[in-house]
Amino acid sequence: MDHLKEKTLHSEKLFSGRIIDLYLEDVELPNGKTSKREIIKHPGAVAVIAVTEENKIIMVRQYRKAMERNLVEIPAGKLEKGEEPIVTAKRELQEETGYTCDELEPLISFYTSPGFADELVHVFIAKGLRKDTEEHQLDEDEFVDLLEVSLEEALELIDKKEIYDAKTAYAVQYLQMQTLFRK
Amino acid sequence: MDHLKEKTLHSEKLFSGRIIDLYLEDVELPNGKTSKREIIKHPGAVAVIAVTEENKIIMVRQYRKAMERNLVEIPAGKLEKGEEPIVTAKRELQEETGYTCDELEPLISFYTSPGFADELVHVFIAKGLRKDTEEHQLDEDEFVDLLEVSLEEALELIDKKEIYDAKTAYAVQYLQMQTLFRK
Numbered sequence: 567m568d569h570l571k572e573k574t575l576h577s578e579k580l581f582s583g584r585i586i587d588l589y590l591e592d593v594e595l596p597n598g599k600t601s602k603r604e605i606i607k608h609p610g611a612v613a614v615i616a617v618t619e620e621n622k623i624i625m626v627r628q629y630r631k632a633m634e635r636n637l638v639e640i641p642a643g644k645l646e647k648g649e650e651p652i653v654t655a656k657r658e659l660q661e662e663t664g665y666t667c668d669e670l671e672p673l674i675s676f677y678t679s680p681g682f683a684d685e686l687v688h689v690f691i692a693k694g695l696r697k698d699t700e701e702h703q704l705d706e707d708e709f710v711d712l713l714e715v716s717l718e719e720a721l722e723l724i725d726k727k728e729i730y731d732a733k734t735a736y737a738v739q740y741l742q743m744q745t746l747f748r749k
Numbered sequence: 750m751d752h753l754k755e756k757t758l759h760s761e762k763l764f765s766g767r768i769i770d771l772y773l774e775d776v777e778l779p780n781g782k783t784s785k786r787e788i789i790k791h792p793g794a795v796a797v798i799a800v801t802e803e804n805k806i807i808m809v810r811q812y813r814k815a816m817e818r819n820l821v822e823i824p825a826g827k828l829e830k831g832e833e834p835i836v837t838a839k840r841e842l843q844e845e846t847g848y849t850c851d852e853l854e855p856l857i858s859f860y861t862s863p864g865f866a867d868e869l870v871h872v873f874i875a876k877g878l879r880k881d882t883e884e885h886q887l888d889e890d891e892f893v894d895l896l897e898v899s900l901e902e903a904l905e906l907i908d909k910k911e912i913y914d915a916k917t918a919y920a921v922q923y924l925q926m927q928t929l930f931r932k
Contacts, residue, residue, distance in 0.1 A: 569892075570811060570812040570892050570893070570894065571812050571819075572814050574814075580763075580764055580771075581787075584785065585787050585864070586787050586789070586865055588763075588764060590764075590766070591814065593814060595890055596892045599889070599890070601890040602767065604764075604766040604767065604768050604769050605814060605815045606769070606789060606815065606866075608862075608865070611864070627753065628753060629754050630860075630863045630864070631755050631774065631788060632786075632788045632789065632790075632860075632864075632865060632867040633860065633863060633867050636753055636754075637860070639863065642864075674907070674918060675910075675913070676914050676915045676918045677813075677816065677820070677913055677914045677915065678861045678862040678914070678915050679861040679862050679866060679868055680815060680816060680820055680822065680914045681794070681813070681815075681825075681827065682769055682789075682791070683862060683866070684816050685862055687915070706782070707778055707782070707784040709752075709753050709778065710753070711753065727858075730858070730859055730863075731860045731861070732859045732860065732870070732915035732916065734859075735857060735859045735919060736915065736918060736919050736922065739919065739922050739926065740922065742926065743922065743925065743926045746926065
């Protein structure tokens with residue numbers, strides 16, 4: 567399927583950040599013409615679907631500077647360099663929520679914004695979840711509220727646009743589908 | 750819920766592109782300390798779930814430069830300035846696939862990468878879909894293959910990581926759930 571390929575003629579790194587890098591690329595299109603592509607490189611991230619024995623979904627509310635507002639999301643975090651996604655997922659779950667789990671089962675991975683970014687999110691399901699006795703420990707620039715919500719409450723939070731991001735919408739829809747399967 | 754808010758101390762625009770802008774911001778955290786935020790501003794986008802009378806999902810395969818590979822996605826496109834999402838959705842569907850529809854029903858909107866970007870994707874469902882007689886007309890830097898796949902084929906494409914982005918994964922899961930509802 568090389569008839570769609572865009573060939574890199576020139577790539578310039580315009581910004582190197584703590585989380586993202588920005589590249590501006592000149593490309594040759596399949597018809598021989600040229601164009602520019604604005605590309606964000608991101609280390610990737612993990613997200614965890616964690617449901618308690620009482621059938622409550624564990625969520626975190628946090629301030630998202632890009633939108634200048636709070637969002638309610640499933641626990642998530644970016645990959646550290648060289649770290650296996652499953653290791654990041656276990657750590658982020660514990661740090662953000664104070665919960666640990668016996669097992670993390672990979673559910674799906676997806677690119678979040680393929681039009682301009684290479685961020686890949688790996689979604690896991692936590693099995694054998696339990697509240698840790700230790701305090702949860704956040705990164706020093708991370709402030710979150712812990713929430714435990716039923717599926718019905720999660721659907722209401724989607725209606726109210728408090729849950730308002732792709733990975734969490736996917737997770738809630740997944741749990742909704744599991745409920746249908748059981749019926 | 751102002752206890753999570755991050756106050757902007759300084760905001761600098763580092764890049765202004767055709768699709769994205771990059772800002773570097775100094776913020777004051779809830780505990781009074783400061784940190785930096787890397788923020789991508791994006792005009793937002795639309796995506797369309799379009800299913801033919803033969804129960805085939807309309808998809809497009811295109812080269813995604815950020816990943817250096819082809820992806821199979823539901824038809825989508827970025828918002829033009831001042832354009833209503835539903836207008837963009839109707840146009841993108843026709844331009845990318847050659848299909849028109851009687852109605853576009855809003856399904857859900859979500860932020861794709863809330864950790865660093867404000868891109869909001871509005872997902873619509875096309876009703877009264879029909880193949881247009883006119884040729885479909887792509888942007889001059891846009892090259893796509895048109896695909897029509899069954900739900901089963903879409904699930905296989907997810908397994909093969911050819912469908913590999915959040916909005917399309919959400920759309921396929923949505924159609925899977927609708928099928929369960931009907932059973």
